[in-house]
Amino acid sequence: MLLGFLPSEAVLRKYNLPQFVDVITAVRQGNLLLLNQALAKHRAFFIRMGIYLMLERFKIIIYRNLFKKVYILLGTHQLPISAFHIVLKTMQVPDVDEDETQCILANLIDKGYIRGYLSYQHQKLVVSKQNPFPTLSSFL
Secondary structure (H helix, E strand, C coil): CCCCCCCCCCHHHHCCCCHHHHHHHHHHHHHHHHHHHHHCHHHHHHHCCCHHHHHHHHHHHHHHHHHHHHHHCCCEEEEEEEHHHHHHHHHCCCCCCCCHHHHHHHHHHHCCCCCCCEECCEEEEEEEECCCCCCCHHHH
């Protein structure tokens, strides 16, 4: 799953893994709130299986998917950082401010999840016009 290949709901049900349905849905939708709820709901199971911390790594992928939706909605390659900040607040990310938002964006760029750069002077994320959000399997 961390390589960008997510199982279908049918596969999860076939192998009796309903605990992962919400996790996979959250990753696909870029829904950080749903991931946090799923991790809280099934925390004991994930810890017992020894994968809780591994599932926490999905957060960076969810940030990427969530920010890709912002890019699609705004329809431009110059994106105001404030738009990402508003989305993070909507997803109830605790203690998020403009600096934290920039830090998340910088980490996504550094890891290759987003192709672009931050313009601090203009408070914008400038993404590549060609494939700004590469597929996860292309670099993992």
